[in-house]
Amino acid sequence: FRTCPAKVLRAFWGAQRVLMPGLLFVPQSLPTSEAEALAPRRSRASRALRLAPVLALLAGAGSLAFLHSGAATPAADIKLAIGKPFVQGIVSLFDMKVDNILLQKPESQWSHFAVGMLAFDLLIDIHMELLFFGAQATLASAEIDLLFRGQRFGTLSTRPCPLGGGGKIKTQMAGQLVVDQLDVFQKIARAVVHEDEFTVELFSVVTVELRGTDNGCILRKDMCKTIGSARIPGVTFAKSVVLKGAQGFSVEMGALKLIDLPATEPAGKALISVDAKVTNPSSFELHDLDVFSIDIYTDDSWPKTERPAAESLGVKFAEVNTEAGFSLGKGESEWFAVQGFLSVPEREYDLVKTADVLNHFLTSRPTPLIASIAGSSQPFFSAAAKGAALRAFLPGMKHDFGGDTNIVVRAYIDLDVPVAVASLLNPLTGTTLHQYLYVALSNPFDATLYVCGLEAEVMFNGAHVGQVSLPQLTLEQAIVLPPSERGFLTPNAYPIELHATELPSLLQLLHDIAPQPAGKGVAYVDLNARIHARVGGAEPILVYRQVNVSAQLKQFSGLP
Secondary structure (H helix, E strand, C coil): CCHHHHHHHHHHHHHHHHHHCCCCCCCCCCCCCCHHHHHCCCCHHHHHHHHHHHHHHHHHEEEEEEHCCCCCCHHHHHHHHHHHHHHHHHHHHEEEEEEEEEECCCCCCCCHHCCEEEEEEEEEEEEECCCCCEEEECCCCCCEEECCEEEEEEEECCCCCCEEECCCEEEEEEEEEEEHHHHHHHHHHHHHCCCEEEEEEEEEEEEEECCCCCCCCCCCCCCCCEEEEEEEEEEEEEEEEEEEEECCCEEEEEEEEEECCCCCCCCCCCCEEEEEEEEEEEEEEEEEEEEEEEEECCCCCCCCCCCCHCEEEEEEEEEEECCCCCEEEEECCEEEEEEEECCCCCCHHHHHHHHHHHHHHHHHCCEEEEEEEECCCCCEEEEEHCEEEEEECCCCCCCCCCCCCCCCCEEEEECCCHHHHHHHHHHCCCCCCEEEEEEEEEECCCCCCCCCCEEEEEEECEEEEEEECCCCCCCCCCCEECCCCCCEEECEEEEEECCCCHHHHHHHHHHHHCCCCCCCCCCCEEEEEEEEEEEECCCCCCCCCEEEEEEHHHHHCCCC
């Protein structure tokens, strides 16, 4: 090409004028001498490697046209011989970059679903840099095979895609994705959820349509250097595109809420509600997710979290759903609500694990959980996302009432302090006092709490000083605390044992609860409590420390 560029190019363009009446290229500023053709130009030098294949095609095609200019070769054959290599070279060279993929449900997908396939509409925002066509180019409708790591998973049926006249362009490719290999599709769905980035291959044999200035080209004059039109079939379209994954989605959860539902029997199920928001850094904008069903599990691998979330599912804690019409855009979403029910098997291990969640919650500590997608009302997303597992933390309860989340808030001991002290100091009467007390209970939940029993170790200044217990009660006998109840006083007294194993601490406790001026009139103790409860349809054993529980003498408290 370097030896006689001007001659070959003039022959090429001349052949096109004579033999391709449907599409006439009008070159501008062709070199008039070999010296001019060889003049150094920075732009050509910088793109020499990229232009070389196409220039070779043009040179070969031009030589062919020059040698056969006198023969009676049909114009259509010349179009195929010259136009196809020219377009194929441009299509083969460009890299396609995907900026965004919008998924939304089609008008009808059930005909595909009925025969074991899935369908969804896609709108793909892409940008690319092409060599100039010299005409307005359009990628005709096509059936594009999609492959993931060498395995085909479906077909993208596209509508015509404008390519402009070349250069740097942004455009959209719209069509419908039909999935017929579900196992491979689920692999790519996992890549979307968990990976930083991944590659999808596209392959098809397509048609490229070229339109000149007199046939619909609306580009600026320097990009429309042709007249007429041409349709170039049989162009191989093979591209690899790199897509961004969601990196596990960053899920942020709000406070847990339990709300009573109308029920014909006591202690029925309560509605569980959690607000959440998701950060989506992927290439995908997910519309029409509709109703997503999510199972919430404890994280069996915490605190190491070395195993993937899907392999770390502990005890199922709750079953929740998103609201109808749920969608997930790119970036950080708005807060949205998921609602459902506590769902805990009646096995002791499961009840203990569920209690751990509530114990963390009640002590204002974040709880590691795993949200596992159970399905969607949209078959496409249900097949894609089912089984996907995402880690999240449930925040602890905020201290909205009185600065704590205690269930036991006050204790009123029926005790004569001088007699108790004398008994403790008398070696003949033993080291244990058997007394009775009333307790005031609160409900930190927004749903009715049934207290069916309580055992607690009494701690004062870090030392063990006693043991208190409420008997096990049936559901009909349980102490019923309405939502957000504060300071409900039990109608019955319950036994308490005061132990003199740490005698100085116990004597100090008795001194503090003595009425003024002999004492302070009140002391503050901690209870290491096990509370047998029922809330929201589940029966967890709540094991957590009740801090700063006030202890007073009943006879000086104003109680009857």
